[in-house]
Amino acid sequence: MATLDPEPPNEPTHPDDAVGQSTNNVLSASAGTAVQVGTLHGGLNFHSPPPELLTGRAALLAEAADRLADAVRSQWRREEARRQVREPVALPVRWRSAANALTDARGALPDVAAGGLGDVARVFRELRFGRLVVLGAPGSGKTVLALRVVLELLGSRADTDPVPVVFSLGSWDPTVIELEDWLVDRLTLDHTGLDAVGPDGKSLAAALVETGRVLPVLDGFDEIAVGLHRDALKGLTTAAVPLVLTSRTEQYEAAASKAWPLSCAAAIELVALTPEDLVGHVPPGGAAAWTPVLDELRAQPRTRAAAVLAEALSTPLMVTLAHTAYGAPPGRDPAELLDPSQFPTPEAIEAHLLADYTLAVYRRPTPGGHRKRWEPERAEHWLGYLARHLTELRTPDLHWWHLGETLGRRSGTAAIVLVSGLLIGLVAVVVETVVRVALPSDDFVLGPSELMALSVFGLLLGILAGSVFGIVNWAAGRFLPAALEPSRVRVRIPPVAGADHAKIAPRLWLGLVVGLVFGVVFAVVRKIPVAPVDGQGWIAGLVRLGVVDTIVYGPLFALGGGIAAALTAWLETPLDPKAAVSPVALLVRSRSNAVFRVLVVVPVFGLVIGAGSGLTCWLAAVALDGTGIFVQWSVTYAIMIGIVAGLGGGIGYVVSATAWGQWLVLARVWLPLTGRMPWAVVAFLRDAHRLGVLRQSGAAYQFRHARLQEHLARTYREARQR
Template sequence: MAETLGALVRRLRKQAGMTQFQLAERAGLGERTIGRIENDKPFDHRSGTFARLADALEAGPEDRRRLMAASIGSGDEPPPVPAQQAAPAGARVPGPLADEADGLARESKRRWREEEAQRRVHHPYALPVRWHHVATGLADRTENAQGTAPGDVLPDIDLSGDLRRVAGVYRRIGSGRLVVLGRAGSGKSILAVRFALDLLDTREDAQRVPVIFSLGSWDPTAIALRDWLVDRLVRDHPHLARVLPSGKPLAADLFDADLILPVLDGFDEIAEELRGEALQELNRTVLPLVLTSRRDEFAGAVAAARAPLASAVVIELCDLEPSDLRDYLPRTVPVPPGPLDPAAPRGWNDVLDRARAAGPAGAHLTEALSTPLMTALARTMYSDNPDRDPAELLDTARFPDAAAIEAHLLAGFVPTVYRRRAPQRPDAGGPAAARRGTERQWELADAQRWLGYIAHHLAALDGERQDIAWWELGTSMSRLARTVIVGLLAGTAFGVTAGVGNIPVDLVATSHGPAFALLRGLAVGVLHGLAAAVLFGLVYWYATARDGLKPSPVRIRFTGWGRRGGRLRRTGRRVRVRVAVGLLCGLSVAAALELIDQGLVGPLGLDDGQGGGALARVVFIAELGLGAGLVFALTAVLEAPVRPESVVSPADLLGIDRRNVAYHLLVWALAIGPAAGLLNGIVDGPVRGLEVGVVFGLEAAFGAGLGYGVCMTAWGQWVALTRIWLPLTGRLPWALVSFLDDAHRRGVLRQVGAVYQFRHSRIQSQLGHAFREHHGKRRPSRPDTAPAVAPGA
C-alpha cells in the first residue's frame, strides 16, 4: 500500500528531528494543521502549502516528489485561498479562539478608524496613492512570491492599484508577503492603516486579523520574530496574556492558529547594524506579512543579507500627479453659508489653474505637493483656514523653489499632530484604549518649545547633526555651565553620603550623644560635599575635553580577553590615563578631606576623636588614592564602547548605562572597603578593621561611586543635565522619555537604533529657527546646512 500523505510527513518530520510545533513554525502553518495532515484528516490549504512543507522538512528531490504525489493523491486540491484567509472557518480553529480573534478584529478596527480620522486621510476621500511593481534587485522571483510549483504556468498577476484597492492587490499575492517602499512622507504608514481597515471591513469568520506592529524596537539577535510579535501583542492587548491550558498565552495561540497577519511598519527604524540580521530572520519564516520601509534602508539590508525578503512582492509608492491635486484639494475647502463673496479668494481651483501656466512657480508647487504628507499639510494650512489664500504659494520671491514651499508647509506640521483630542474613557475601547487613556496630552506651546530646543541643540552641536542622543541632550550648554551643574550634583551625592555615614558612627563609637552626631553629620556633609563638588567638577572639565574620557554609552563586559591579544592591550593607553587620573583624584580628595577635618571641623568643636593620629591620616590618604586608581583602571578595562546603531532603542541603551552605574557602585565598594579594612586591621586590630571596611565600602559606593557616575558616565550626564537642569529651566519636560516616545508615535520623530531623528530635516530646521527667534538666541556658529525657513513660515 502506498504511503499516505500523513505518514510521509510524519516520517520526514521525525527524520528531521522536529516536533509538530517546530515544523509548523518553520512552514508558517498552525500546529493544529500539522496534526491534521499527519492524521490524514481534512484540512483547508492553499497553493504552495506542500512546497512550504517540503522546504521546512528539507526534503530531498525524491522525498519532495513523493510529497507532491501524495498531496495529489489525497484528493483534488481546493482553489487557492488568499493569504489573509489562511485560517478559514471550520475544524482547524476552535470556537473560543476564533471568538478571541473576532474581538481583536473589532478592537483593531475601532483603533485604526480613530487613527485614520485623526490623520484625516479619508477627508474628503482617500488620496490616490499609487505604486509601481519592483520586479528585480529588491524583490524575490515572481514564481516564489506566487507559490507556484516547478513546471506550473506562472499566472499573470495585475499588481497595479492605489490606496483604495490595496487589500485587493494583496489578495492576489500567493505567498501573502508584501513589501511597501517609499520616501519620507510618501504615505507608507497611511497605506498600512488603510490596508488593515480594508481587510477588517471585509473579514469573515476565522480569517486572519491584520495587526500593525512598529518594527523599530525589534532586536533580531535577541528574540525570534514570532516571540517578539507575541510580546508586542500582549503589550498592546493585555487581555491576550491569559495563559491557556496548553501553557501558552492566548496571543501565542492566535499566532499558531494562523489568525494574525503582521503588518510590520517602519523596517527602516531598526538599528542600522541589525537590519541585515532582521531580514535574515524574516527569511527564516514564510509567515504572511506586510512590511513598510524607506527604499535606501531596505536596499542596504538586502545587500547586507545578500537576499531580498523571501517570497515577497515589492512595490514602491509613486508621487502624486497634478491631476490628483486638482481632484483632491478643491474638495477639502468647506462651502461657506450664504452667498459667495466675489472678492473672496477663489481657492485651490484658481491656484492649480494658474500653476499649470505659471512656469517655474507652478512646477515648484506641484513638486512640493507630490507627497501625501505635504498635500495634507497644505489642506490643514489653507483649506481649514478660510482667511489664508493658497495663491501665496506661487510667490517666487517668498518661495523660490519647492524646498521653500515644503519648509513653509512643515511649519504647520507640529500644530497638526498635536491637535488636542477629547480624552477617552477607559471602557470605550477595551484594554488597548485603557492603556492609551493614561497617555499624556501635551500642550502645543510646550511641545513646540521642547522640540525647538532639541532642534536648536542639534544645530549647536553640529549644523548637520540629525541624531537625538539622550546622553548628549545637555551638551550644547557651555562647558562651564555643565561643569558647575555636574560638580554640584556629584558633590551633593558625596556630601549626603558622608554626612549620613558619620551619624551612626558617632552614635555607636562615641558618647557625645545624638545632638552632637547630627550636628557633626551636617557639618561634615556640607564641607565634604563642597570639596567633592570642586574636585568632581574639575574631573568633568578635564574629561569632556578628551575623547577617551568623555561620558559616552558603554557596556560592562567580563569576557572577550583572549581574542587577538585581548582587550587589555587595546585599552592599555586608556587604562594608564585613567589610573593617573584616579590616583590624582583619590589623593586630592583624601588630602582635602583631612584638611577640612583638621582645619575646620575640629576648631568648630566637632572632633569626635575617630580620626586617629598622623599614621592613620597617612593610611587614609594612601588607601583612598590607591583605591581610586584601582577603580578607574578597572572601569577602563571592563567598559566597552557601545555603537548606538547596534542597539534596539533609546530606552534599551539608557537601561544599559543605568546598570553600568550599579556596577560602578559595586566596584567602588569592593576596591575601597576591603583595602581600608585590611590596612586598619593591621594597625588597630581586626574588629576595628571590619568596622572601617564596612563603613568605607558603603561610603565609597554611594559617595565616590555616585559622584563618579555623575561626572564620568553618560547616564550621570543625562541625569544632571537632561533630567534635572533642563526641565528646571523649562527647556525640556520632566517626563522626557515619555515625551520623545509620544513624538515618535505622532510621526514627528523616527527611531533609528538607540537614537531618535526628526522625521523630516526641514521640520528640524524650522523648529530650531522658531526657538532661536523666540528666545533671542544667535544662530549656531557652525553652519546649519538644512534648508532655510521661508519668511512668514
C-alpha cells in the same frame, strides 16, 4: 489565503548562492506543508490551524497573540484617528502595480493592476507568498497605507491568524542582528509581558516570531542607515517570512539594482495626487482662500507657476503641511505659493512648507483661547535638537532613556559624577545634622568645629562616592547596556508567581561589589577630618583609624548592598500583558520602580549596619576586655550611618545604573540647564504628539515624517554654526 504551489520554479532567481530559490522553497513549504517544516519560518496561513498540537504551550501562545492583537489594534486606532485617515475629507491614497524590475515574478499581484486604500488588505490576503512591497515618493502615504492594512487584517482576524505588527525599520542594522532576533527585541520593548519566559525557556516574543504568529509590517526601508540597504534586502529575503515592506521608490530601486528585488514579493507604487483630489480636501474655513488657487491648478492649460505648485502638492504630506502653514495665523494667503519669483521649483515650495510647519502648529490658538505654553521659536529649537539627536543615533525612534546620549559618554558620565556626588554629600550632611540636633549627647554635639567637620565630610564623601558611581555608570553603559534600559517589571510586596528568580544571584554579586567599594570610601572619608589624633601625623592617623573602620564597615556595606540587590530582584514580577505601553507609561513605571528600590535599600542598610556594627563592637569589646582599650558604639550612631549609607547607596544606584536615573540627571536637569530642552520635557513631548508633530510607535515617539525630521535637524545644525 490561496493554497501555495508546492512546486516552485527550479531556476534560482538570484545569482548569489541561490538564495531566491531557497526562499521560494521555504515560503511554499511554510504555507503548504506547515506541519512538516520547523517552526522558525511558520508561513502566513489565514485559514489553517497552527502547526503546534493543542498543548499548554500552544494555548499560552494563542493567548499572548490575542493580547498582542488587542494592544496593536488599540494603539493604531488612536494614531489613525489622530491623523484623520478616515475623515470624510481625507486625501485619497491610490496605487498601481510597480515596474517589473521591482517585482519578483513569483510574487505578482493576483489579476489586479491598481486600487485604493481599502483594497490593499484584500489584495495582500490573495498574494501567493504573503509578501508585499509598498513603494512611493516621500510623503505619498506609505505609512498610512501600512497602518490601514494592519487595522483591516486585525478587524477580520481569526484565532489562528498571525498578528500584523508595525516595526520602524530604520533602527535595524542587518550586519549586526538578524531580522527575527531584531523583531523579538522590538516586541519585547514595545509590548508588555512578552519578555516572560515560557515552559520551553524562550520568551513569549521569541516564540511568537518563531511560530509565525507575527506578521511583520516593516515601515521605512529607506530609513535604514546609508550603505546597509543591500544587506537589509538580502536579510529580508533570507528571513523567508511573510511581510509587508514600505520604502521610498528611489532607495528600494537602488538596492534592488545592486542585488535583487525582495524574493517572492509583489510590489505596488503609490500614485501622485491630482488637483481634482485637492478640491474636496480644503481646511475648515479656508475655502475662500484656497478656491482661487485650486481653480488655477485645474485650469487647462496650466501656467508654469501652477504646474510647479501642482507637482509640490502631489503628496498627502505636502498638502497637510500647506493647510497647516496657511491656516495659522489667520490672514495668510496661499496664493503666494503661485509666485514664481519666490518659488521657482517644487523643491522651493516644499522647503518653504517644511520650514513653516512647526511654527504654524505652535501658533495655532488653543480651544477656549488659552495661551500656548511653548513659544514657537523655542519649540522649533528643541524639536531641532531632538531631530539631530535621532540623526546622530541613526534611528527614527525617540526613546526617553536615550535622550542624554548626544552629550557623549564622557560628558554624560561627568554629569552623573557631579549630580550623584552632590546629592550624596548633601544627604550625609543633612542626616547627621538632623540627628545631632534631635538627639544631643556628649557624643553628638553640634558646634562650629563639628559643622566644619561635617561639611568637609560631606564634600569628600560626595567627590569620592560620585566618582565611584560615575565608574558604575560608565561600566554599565560599556558592558551592561541592558541595565540602562527602562524597567519591564513591577516591584511588589509580596512577590507573585512568575518572578524571574534567575536574576537574584547576579544582582547579589553586583550589590556585594558596589557595597564593598562604597563602604571603603565611606569609612576612609569619615576619618579624614579627625585623622591627626594623639599627636600622630595626618597620614598615620588616617591609616590607623581608616583601616579599623574599613575592616568593620566594608563587609557590612557589602552585605547590605548584596541583600538589598537580591531582595529587589526577588520582588520583581513580570508586567501585566494588558498594561498599556507608551513612552510616558514606561517612564512612570521606571520611576516607580526606582523609588521603590531606594525605599528597600534604606531600611536594609539601616538594619544590616546597625545590627552588624553592634555585634562587631560587642565581639571587639569582649576580645579587648582587660587591655585598657574601650570600644565606643551606640544605637543612634549605627542608625545614622545606616540612613546615610542607605540613602547614599540608593541615590547613587538609581542615578548611575537605571534608565530613569539617567533620564533624571541628563534629560530633566542637564539638557534644560544648557538650553537644549525645556524643563517640562514630558509635557513638551506629549504636547508635540497631541499637535501631530510627533507620532507614537510602541514605546517610542517618532517625527510625523522623515522629511520633517531631516529639515529640523538641518535647521538646528545651521543655527548652531552661525
